[in-house]
Amino acid sequence: MSGIGSAIADVFADAGARIVVVDLDAGASERRATELGRGAVGVGCDVSDPASVEAAVAQAVAAVGHVDVLVNSAGIVDLAPAEDLSTGVWNRTLAVNLTGTFLMSQAVGRHMLEAGRGKIINLASQAASVGLLEHAAYCASKAGVVGLTKVLATEWAGRGVTANTISPTVVLTELGKKAWAGEKGEAAKREIPVGRFALPREVAGAALFLASGASDMINGADLVVDGGYTIR
Numbered sequence: 001m002s003g004i005g006s007a008i009a010d011v012f013a014d015a016g017a018r019i020v021v022v023d024l025d026a027g028a029s030e031r032r033a034t035e036l037g038r039g040a041v042g043v044g045c046d047v048s049d050p051a052s053v054e055a056a057v058a059q060a061v062a063a064v065g066h067v068d069v070l071v072n073s074a075g076i077v078d079l080a081p082a083e084d085l086s087t088g089v090w091n092r093t094l095a096v097n098l099t100g101t102f103l104m105s106q107a108v109g110r111h112m113l114e115a116g117r118g119k120i121i122n123l124a125s126q127a128a129s130v131g132l133l134e135h136a137a138y139c140a141s142k143a144g145v146v147g148l149t150k151v152l153a154t155e156w157a158g159r160g161v162t163a164n165t166i167s168p169t170v171v172l173t174e175l176g177k178k179a180w181a182g183e184k185g186e187a188a189k190r191e192i193p194v195g196r197f198a199l200p201r202e203v204a205g206a207a208l209f210l211a212s213g214a215s216d217m218i219n220g221a222d223l224v225v226d227g228g229y230t231i232r
Contacts, residue, residue, distance in 0.1 A: 003173030004123065005073035006032065007200035008207045013038055015208060017069070020060040022047075022104075024074075047074045047100030048092075057107040066115055069211045070108045072101045073123040075141075079134040090137045097141035102148055105163070109152065112161045120163040121210050122149050123203075126226045128167055142167075146222055153220030162219040166206050169226035170197040193228035 009019050009032065019040040023029035026044025033042035041063045045056035060067060075097045078089045101122050112118025127135055128142035145165060152163040169192060170180050176197065180188060189196055206225050209215055224230060 003175060004168070004171055004200050004203050005071070007204040008071055008073065009036055009040075011201065011204040011208050012069075012071075012211065013040065017211075018064055020064060020067070022056055022060070022074075047072075047104055048095040050103055053100075053103040053107050057104070057111070060108075061111055067108050067111060067118065069119045069121065070104065070112075071121045071123070071207055071211075072104050072145075074100050075123060077135070077138045079138070080136075081134055082136040085136050093137035094141050094144070097138070098144040098148070101145050105148070105152055109156065109161060113156060113159050116160040118161040119211055119215075120149070120152060120161065121207050122163070122165045124149075124165040124167045124222060126167050126169050126224070126230050128165075128222070129224075129230050149222075150220045157219045162216070164210050164215070164218055164220065165222045166203060166210070167222050167224045167226065167230075168198050168203050169229050171203055172197050172199055191229060191232070192226065193232070196227065198225055198227065 009021060013019050013036045018038060019033065019036050021029040021032045021040060021042045022045045024044065024046055026042065029044055030042030033040035041060065043056045043059050046052040076093060078093060080089065105120050109120065122145050124145045125142040127139045128146045132139060149163045149165045156163065170176055170188060180197065203225055206223050210218065210223065
């Protein structure tokens with residue numbers, strides 16, 4: 001777990017939550033859980049693999065009893081002009097970003113529905129609502145996440161489980177800093193009314209709000225954390 005997911009784990013742990021860290025690298029998830037302390041648990045999982053998801057969710061439920069909040073933040077991006085984008089990149093992007101979100105939501109959602117309570121928070125992107133150059137697969141996957149979440153929100157809210165998305169702009173994770181360094185980044189920031197990119201803790205703050213009782217009447221919403229980029 002890194003970047004946005006790591007920041008969310010920190011903020012939730014500080015708020016008193018017991019964290020289950022899920023990462024493709026089981027060792028990395030266990031190390032991150034040790035860093036968090038407070039009884040955190042690390043679980044390895046390939047979110048694009050149904051069997052891996054079922055095993056990871058079973059492990060999580062066995063460890064903590066009930067999952068009150070699910071945050072789906074696993075995601076990849078591989079950029080290319082649409083005419084050059086390979087089907088392999090397309091398929092892998094949708095498998096992780098969209099199918100992974102569905103599989104985790106479905107598997108955890110079943111436990112939440114049985115218990116009659118739960119909150120699902122899916123990381124989408126500004127790319128869900130605007131077209132970005134060379135982001136064909138990424139934009140499609142994140143638009144799908146928003147659409148999927150609205151369906152979950154419609155079907156499950158009456159049974160105690162709400163679902164919402166968060167759509168950030170570029171976030172200054174280590175990867176984000178490298179990808180948007182130099183004039184490319186400066187030009188992008190000029191398109192954002194607040195004049196800067198988002199910080200991981202700002203996205204984590206939005207997630208904490210959606211996980212809290214203060215958001216109980218928010219369902220099927222897309223909380224945009226983009227400094228106003230998509231309003232222009």
